[in-house]
Amino acid sequence: MATKQTTTVPLLPLRGLLVYPTMVLHLDVGRDKSVQALETAMIEDHLIFLVSQKEMGIDExxxxxxxHTGTLAKIKQMLKLPNGTMRVLVEGxxxxxxxxxxxxxxxFSVDIEQHTEDHEKTSEDEALMRTLLQYFEQYIKLSKKVSQExxxxxxxxxxxxxxxxxxxxxxPVKVDQKQEILEMLDVKERLEKVIEYINNEQEVLQLEKKxxxxxxxxxxxxxxxxxxxEQMKAIQKELGDKDGKTAEVSSLLEKIEKAGMTDHIKEVALKELDRYEKVPASSAESSVIRNYIEWLISLPWTKETEDILNIKRAEKILDDEHYGLEKVKERVLEYLAVQQLTKSLRGPILCLSGPPGVGKTSLARSIATSLNRQFVRASLGGVRDESEIRGHRRTYVGAMPGRIIQGMKKAGTIxxxxxxxxIDKMSNDFRGDPSSALLEVLDPxxxxxxxxxxxxxxxxxSNVLFIATANNLATIPGPLRDRMEIIDIAGYTELEKLEIAKRHLFPKQLKEHGLGKTQLNIKDEAFLKIIRMYTREAGVRSLERTLASICRKAAKQIVGEERKRITVTPKTLEDFLGKPRFRYGQIEEEDQVGVATGLAYTTVGGDTLSIEVSxxxxxxxxxxxxxxGDVMKESAxxxxxxxxxxxxxLGVDPSFHEKLDIHVHVPEGAVPKDGPSAGITMATALVSALTDNPVRKEVGMTGEITLRGRVLPIGxxxxxxxxxxxxxxxxxxxxxDNEKxxxxxxxxxxxxxxxxxVSHLDEVLKHALVGESL
Incomplete structure (x- = not known):
């Protein structure tokens, strides 16, 4: 049972500290009022009341x-320190x-009411004490902040x-929790509260331990x-790999972060990089993984060039670099116009079809310039392995991506x-069909x-503008041809060749041969003679080679003979190029029996075909x-x-097929000839030979014939x-039918x-034969 006493004593406020009865503790006191309270207590009965402040930061x-509840304490000892503070030893x-x-x-001084404990210990108190000691022992083991002593x-x-x-x-509980224990006068309640505190602290300590x-x-x-x-570095150093993989892996990681990959691709790259780091450098798989990572890094994933959608600028570029080709230019300008309106048009798949030398490849390059896009070229001539398009699987030695991915890497933009x-010169064999692999590439x-x-x-x-070139559409598989927009580029006329030679080819050759414009001049008549008598082609490649030959010979004369200016005229042309290779004018000098001139279409453009019958x-x-070929034989x-x-x-002996042998011959026998356009030519030559009626030398013809004499359309x-x-x-x-x-x-x-x-052979014969055959 507790007793109560009232006493007046000086008050010493404590900050962040609390003293219980029976505790002996050193205190450092510095505030003036606190020092005065200590001195007053020492003069009187050495008693002082210790109470905690609610807020530590309050100085006054x-x-x-x-x-309002504290501890009455006795001052056991007091010492003044050099810094002016008082160190005091108190006992609660x-x-x-x-x-x-x-x-x-x-x-401060206060009247206080003391509570002296006079509690008789019961068996319940003993049980609580044992529980508390057990918990405290467990706490000491967990905490290790309280000594075993x-x-x-x-x-x-x-x-x-x-x-x-x-x-x-x-x-280690807060001051307000310690104050709660101090204010508890009931011993049993106090024991239970301390047990609760120490149990909570144990749980916290166990969590801290985990x-x-x-x-x-x-x-x-x-x-x-x-x-x-570090060990791996040392081992790699001993094996000859001085820096190990650390620097390399860091470099690759930095490149992956800067590559602009999509989240999925970046995840794949980081996974492969983790594999690469773990695989020994001496392993063959190490180089395979590294090559794969470098390919992922080097491919453009998001980088793109901004299109310059200016139709007038594009038209000027196309006109400056190419003469003629109006249909192709118009199609490119249409594409630009639609893209300017929609801002989201997918790249069309264009196929420029025509004979060699007409400017298909250079036109594609000009299209890239007019669009302000990167230009990349992949030659498919002779490709017969599907892996050339789709790439090899990484399990094979020397595997690498296909030409499409290689081209995208080279371009650097999407x-x-x-x-x-x-594209028409691809073939297939046991390694697969590359043209079928292109179906996916060219399908928007x-x-x-x-x-x-x-x-x-x-x-x-989908953002790529694909342009294909072909000489012969017949060799392109149907499904692949169906995915492309075909734009035919036929051969050039004499006038177009003349302009191309003057505007582009001749200045280019002058520059390549180190000649100035004043040093070599070619008259227009000489250009025409070159076109007519030294080149016979649909394009302008032979024309360019011929001009290069003139430039070489002119360079020799300028250097060797010290000539300052050379002018090439039709009369002096033979001095540079020799005798003409071709005869310009009528194919035949006079009308002949059994000889008709047909018109043929080959991979190098159009050509004339002389058909003879004896x-x-x-x-x-x-x-x-x-x-x-089979088609020509069937036409005959x-x-x-x-x-x-x-x-x-027709005025032919009805029994001629019993009495006469007929020989049909097409000159240039070493050159294969086939195609459905020589039917009426053969029929005309046959009628001419059987009726002894000459064929007009200035007439050429093309068309297939049926058994009833109808003339079928051609291409x-x-x-x-x-x-x-x-x-x-x-x-x-x-x-x-070709009139359109x-x-x-x-x-x-x-x-x-x-x-x-013409629609019937009768009309053909009227125009082709000299005499009236009907």
């Missing part, structure tokens, strides 16, 4: 700033509560209230990895102009997820020579059968009429040629 506390006596507060000028001292305490006070003073162990394991793992890496050169609905076997991840090609006594044999058979069926009307009309113009023909017979294609023929050629549409 008032009555409201103190707790009893709990006390402020009854009244007296604030004097120099210090403290545990031994606490164990000897037999008073329940004092035990609760001493153990509370060793717990966290510490987890951190320690992580630290140990990090230290272990560091140690192993929206280049990509030229697929010679699929190429945004193009898959290369080496890269394995999908790559977006008749000799025999048994009706039809002999075909000149390395003819059809013409032969038609003449037999209408022998009387390549523009190229064929250009070849007729080059050969000097003045009249051309074409199928009536006449508009494609250049105006200068139409003015020179008389183009006659």
């Amino acid at each position: 506390p008032t009555e409201e700033d103190f707790y 006596l009893n709990r006390a509560k402020i009854v009244s507060f007296k604030q004097e000028e120099k210090m 403290t545990l031994a001292t606490v164990t000897d305490i037999d008073e329940p209230g004092r035990l609760a006070d001493i153990i509370t003073s060793h717990l 966290i510490s162990q987890r951190v320690k394991k992580s630290m140990e793992r990090t230290q272990k990895e560091y140690y192993l890496r 929206n280049p102009v990509f030229l697929l050169d010679e 609905e699929q190429n945004n997820t193009f898959s290369d076997h080496y890269i394995e991840e999908t790559y977006d090609l 008749v000799a006594p025999g048994k009706g044999k039809l002999i075909l020579t000149g390395k003819l 058979q059809a013409a032969f059968s038609y003449i037999r069926s209408r022998a009387d009307e 390549g009309l523009k190229e064929k009429t250009l070849s007729a113009h080059r050969a000097g023909l003045t009249k051309v017979l074409i199928p009536r 294609d006449i508009e494609e023929i250049p105006e200068s050629v139409r003015e020179y040629l008389e183009i006659v549409p």
Whole structure:
């Protein structure tokens, strides 16, 4: 049972500290009022009341700033320190509560009511004490902030209230919680509260221990990895790899971060980099992984050039670099106009079809310049392995991506102009069909997820402007041809060649041969003679080579003979180029029996074809020579059968097939010839030979024949009429169904040629034979 006493004593406020009864403690006191309270207590009975402040930061506390329950203590010793503060040793006596507060000028003094404990220990108190000691022992083991000597001292305490006070003073609880214990006068309640506090502290300590162990394991793992890496560096150094992989891996990681990859691709690259770091440098797989990572880094994933959508600028660039080719230029300008309006047009797939030397490749380069895009070219001539397009799988030795991915790496942007050169010259064998692999590349609905076997991840090609070139569309598989927009580029007329030579070819050759404009001059008449008598082609490659030959010879004369200026005229042309290679004008100098001039379409443009027929006594044999293909042979058979069926009307002996052997020959026998356009030419030559009626030398013709004499339409009309113009023909017979294609023929050629549409062989013979055959 507790007793109550009232006493007046000086007050010493404590900051962040609390003293329990029976505790002995050193205090450092510095505030003036606190020092005065100590001095007053020392003069009187050495008693002082110790109470805690509610807020530590208050230097001049008032009555409201103190707790009202504290500890009456006795000053055991007091010492003045050099810095002016007082060090005092106090011993707590009893709990006390402020009854009244007296604030004097120099210090605080209070009337207090003491509570001396006179508690009889019960068996319940004993149980609580044992529980508290057990918990405190566990706490000491977990905390290790309280010494074992403290545990031994606490164990000897037999008073329940004092035990609760001493153990509370060793717990890291807040001052307000310690104050709560100080204010508890009931011993049993105090023991239970301390047990609750120490139990909470144990839980916190156990959590701290778990966290510490987890951190320690992580630290140990990090230290272990560091140690192993250092060991690996040492081993690699001994093996000859001086810097190891650390610097290399760091460099690759930095490049991956800067490559602008999509999140998925970046995740793949980092995963491969982690594999590369773990694989020994001596392993063959190490170089495979590194090459793969470098390919991922070097590919453009997001970088693109900004299109300059200026139609006038593009038109000027195309006109400056190419003469003619109006249809192609118009298509490019249409693409620019639509893209300028929509801002989101996917790249079309254009296929420039035409004979060699007409400017297909250089036109594609000009398109890239006009769009302000990167230009990249992949030559597909002779490709017959699917891996050339889709790449090899990484499991193979020497694996690498296909030409599409290689081209994208070279371009460095996701929206280049990509030229697929010679797309018609691909073939296939046991290694696969590359033209089928191109189906995905050239399909706007699929190429945004193009898959290369080496890269394995999908790559977006939808922003690429693909341009293909081909000489012969017939060799391109149907499904592939269906995915492209075909733009035909026929051969050039004489006037176009003349302008191209003057504007582009000749200045280029002058520059390449180190000649000035004043040193070498070629007259327009000389240019025309070169075109007519030294070159016979659809394009301008031979023309450029011929001009290069003139430049070389001129350079020799300027250097060797010290000539300052050379002018090439038609008369002096033979001094530079020798005798003319071709005869310009009529193919035949006079009308001949059994010789007709046909017009053919080849991979190098249009050409004229002379078909000869001779008749000799025999048994009706039809002999075909000149390395003819199946279609040409069938045309000859059809013409032969038609003449037999209408022998009387044509003025031919009806029994000629029994008495005469007929020999059909196409000169240049070493050159394979095939195609469905020589039917009416063969029929005309046969009728001429059988009726002894000459064929007009100025007439050329093209068209297939049926057994009833109908003339069927053909392709390549523009190229064929250009070849007729080059050969000097003045009249051309074409199928009536091709009348709609006449508009494609250049105006200068139409003015020179008389183009006659025919629908039946009878009309052909009227125009082709000298005499009237009907």
